[in-house]
Amino acid sequence: MDPESHILLMYEYVEDILERRAPYRDDHLANLRRAKQEGSLIMAGAIGDPVTGAAIVLAPCTAEEVGEFVLRDPYHAAGLITDWRALPWNVVV
Secondary structure: OOOOEEEEEEEEEOOOHHHHOHHHHHHHHHHHHHHHHHOOEEEEEEEOOOOOEEEEEEOOOOHHHHHHHHHHOHHHHOOOEEEEEEEEEEOOO
16 A cells, blocks of 8 residues: 555444433543554544534555444444445545
């Protein structure tokens, strides 16, 4: 894989994510911070106003690693992620 090719992971959330995420938010954020410290996550954040999903930029990795990342996410286990997709992102600038 090209060293400048990252993965753009897109989440879609349940409509009432802001109400339902509270019991899982601390663990979700801890999981993201851990991935950032390990170097597998570049940046992440919610998208939309109101929030409809999230965009997560991952360092180059395999499809299997992306799937494992999603499965480790407490929001996934809680059913708050309704859909996700991973797209290769060839960064030019």
